[in-house]
Amino acid sequence: MIVFSPGVIKLFGEHAVVYGKPAIAAAIDRGVRVKCSRSDRAVVRAGRAQVYVEYDVERREAKAIGEEGEKFLSYVLTALRIAEAELGPLKAVFELEGDFPPSVGAATSAATSVGVIRAYAACLGVGLEKEELAKLGHRVELEVQGAASPMDTAVSAIGGLLKITPSPFSYEKINPPMKELALVLLPRRGLTKDIVADVRALRSRHRSVDAVIDAIGEVVEEAWQCLKGGDLKCVGELMEVNNWLLGALGVVGDDVVALLRYLKPFIYGGKISGAGRGGVVVLLPKRGEIAEALAELGLPTYIVRIDELGARAL
Numbered sequence: 001m002i003v004f005s006p007g008v009i010k011l012f013g014e015h016a017v018v019y020g021k022p023a024i025a026a027a028i029d030r031g032v033r034v035k036c037s038r039s040d041r042a043v044v045r046a047g048r049a050q051v052y053v054e055y056d057v058e059r060r061e062a063k064a065i066g067e068e069g070e071k072f073l074s075y076v077l078t079a080l081r082i083a084e085a086e087l088g089p090l091k092a093v094f095e096l097e098g099d100f101p102p103s104v105g106a107a108t109s110a111a112t113s114v115g116v117i118r119a120y121a122a123c124l125g126v127g128l129e130k131e132e133l134a135k136l137g138h139r140v141e142l143e144v145q146g147a148a149s150p151m152d153t154a155v156s157a158i159g160g161l162l163k164i165t166p167s168p169f170s171y172e173k174i175n176p177p178m179k180e181l182a183l184v185l186l187p188r189r190g191l192t193k194d195i196v197a198d199v200r201a202l203r204s205r206h207r208s209v210d211a212v213i214d215a216i217g218e219v220v221e222e223a224w225q226c227l228k229g230g231d232l233k234c235v236g237e238l239m240e241v242n243n244w245l246l247g248a249l250g251v252v253g254d255d256v257v258a259l260l261r262y263l264k265p266f267i268y269g270g271k272i273s274g275a276g277r278g279g280v281v282v283l284l285p286k287r288g289e290i291a292e293a294l295a296e297l298g299l300p301t302y303i304v305r306i307d308e309l310g311a312r313a314l
């Protein structure tokens, strides 16, 4: 039995969502696959170029190669512990495979947390509502990271293009007006947890930073209307506005600005997606030739579609 849990691209509102503002994000057709088979031993295996983890639950032996592997392992183990506490015991072999390296800002940690819990439930033969899955996935992120909004885990669990209100949690889903998004992966400088802490520290030093966060909240509301109306020119322009506001929070590097300038003829707009300081840049492409322009970059790039279904057994 294999579960697919989608990665998540943040279109509007990251960072401000940590302070209660709404945000808009989309589940995409690349993410994490979790295979679960019942067995007399409980084992987790995960691997694919960037990360390698092997864990034997009974022998309590874990092998994670590199810092990335260790981080990844903590999400898997926390997800298994929460699944066991909520759903009951299970002995199974879990195998994980991700499309993106962890920590690039494509919500691999959220997709892993959600995917492991969904696979655990499926292997055990119990049902799990999407909203409940979102909640359990968020608990994993909170335990491992200390602080996280419910956005990434909710979008991976539920799927589609969503506007999230973080607390009390609620969401609205619409049919996406765009067919595809383009992603460019820039080298990442820092972990989400540390970047979120830096923004928090900046906010505590300057009252005016609240005005930037409020402005991001307003961009989200306006962008939601543009998305509902299918006005991609408006969506793209507001992505750029959101990106400059994120720049004011200190999370957008010169490399992003240069990239957006270079790709301008091919896109309605673009911005960082997620915590920033490198990582994923999301672009709203205008027309097909963007593939050639992306190939010229010499960076990892992806054309992705929005995944409407969220985490599910394949």
Ligand code: MEV
Residues within 6 Å of the ligand: 010, 013, 014, 015, 016, 017, 018, 105, 107, 147, 148, 149, 150, 151, 152, 192, 196, 274, 275
């Ligand atoms: C990370 O994907 C997005 C942030 O807003 C943090 C969060 O929502 O927890 C930067």
